[in-house]
Amino acid sequence: MVKDRARDTLFPGRRTTGAVVATVIAVFTALTGIAQERSSGVANGAYKVPRTPDGQPDLQGYWSNLTYTPLERPRALADKAFYTDRESIEAFNKAVADTTDQIVHYVNSDFGATPVQTGARPNRRTSLVIDPADGRIPPLTPDAAKRQAVRLAADKGRGPLAQTWRDDRGTVWCVFHDRAVPSVVAPYGSNYHIVQSRDWIVLTYEWNTEHRIIPLDGRPHAPDSVRSYAGDSRGRWEGDTLVVETTNFNVNRNFFGSDGTFKLVERFTRTADDTIVHTYTVEDPSTWTRPWTVELPMHVIKGPMLEYACNENNQDGFATLKNARAQEEGRLAPMDAIKRGDAKATITKREEQGAAKVLGGDAQDEKK
Helix, strand or coil, X not given: CHHHHHHHHHCCXXXXXXXXXXXXXXXXXXXXXXHHHHHHHHHCCCCCCCECCCCCECCCEEEECCCCXXXXXXXXXXXXXXXXXXXXXXXXXXXXXXXXXXXXXXXXXXXXXXXXXXXXXXXXXXXXXXXXXXXXXXXXXXHHHHXXXXXXXXXXXXXXXXXXXXXXXXXXXXXXXXXXXXXXXXXXXXXXXXXXXXXXXXXXXXXXHEEEEEECCCCCCCCCCCCECCCEEEXXXXXXXXXXXXXXXXXXXXXXXXXXXXXXXXXXXXXXXCEEEEEEEEECCCCECCCEEEEXXXXXXXXXXXXXXXXXXXXXXXXXXXXXXXHHXXXXXXXXXXXXXXXXXXXXXXXXXXXXXXXXXXXXXHHC
């Protein structure tokens, strides 16, 4: 109901969506030069960061890191770290056009849920990974590669039917959304509400309404035995930059091959009234051959954020287990997940065929 009202208010009918998107593209194209002027102003120290009553840099407000820039650089771009201005606009416009060419049965633009409708802008970078220089996540160490192989074999051995509630990610049970920390851009809804005081800063992520409550008072990290899916964060100010160090991730938290043993260091710097540059570095010598760094521009959006409305009474997990047992007993025929509009099943099949359209990504990379 709420989603429908929001859709009807912002985009009353499918036929208007194309016009809205086209208008936004034109505006972004015209504003590219202005954005570059702002960046040069930051570089020479012209931008004055707003302050809270306590004198700290003010990061408060509603922000989005939605983007069409892929996490890793497509192999076709090799060592090309930056687009030209024209190339960045062309890549952006192409990605926007592809947004309505969904591989599932609904169109995200009908719900005002595409990146361009939530503040995404052209980005001259060809990948969000900025270090290593090739824009790719470093290789796994030999031991980590073995762990990954064991994990994949175990998943395959369990078969397609869920055996226990543990076979589903925490997102099904609304325990934790794994794109929140470290930040991995979602296809939509990758938005934040930031509130701060002298001793605390709170980042609320729209998906699953994840809250990161980060102390700024210099307290030490929690004991190593205290672990969570979002980790244990501690913040401090270095000039106008907020630095957040997070450790103590849960051992069940798999992040690109690391079983919660990684350390995350984030930096948030306000570079314009409407922009925060968020970078983070992930380090785990037991998993990757070297640390790697991501840069995520965050752009101001109009609040407030609507409630995600995920709750622990979610029936999906119960229905999944009940239907799995019924299939095993022959009381229920296996459902065609693709025909019923299961987005995950559709994407998985396309990936297996090497033809998945990964938002902002490279289908050939996925195949490889």
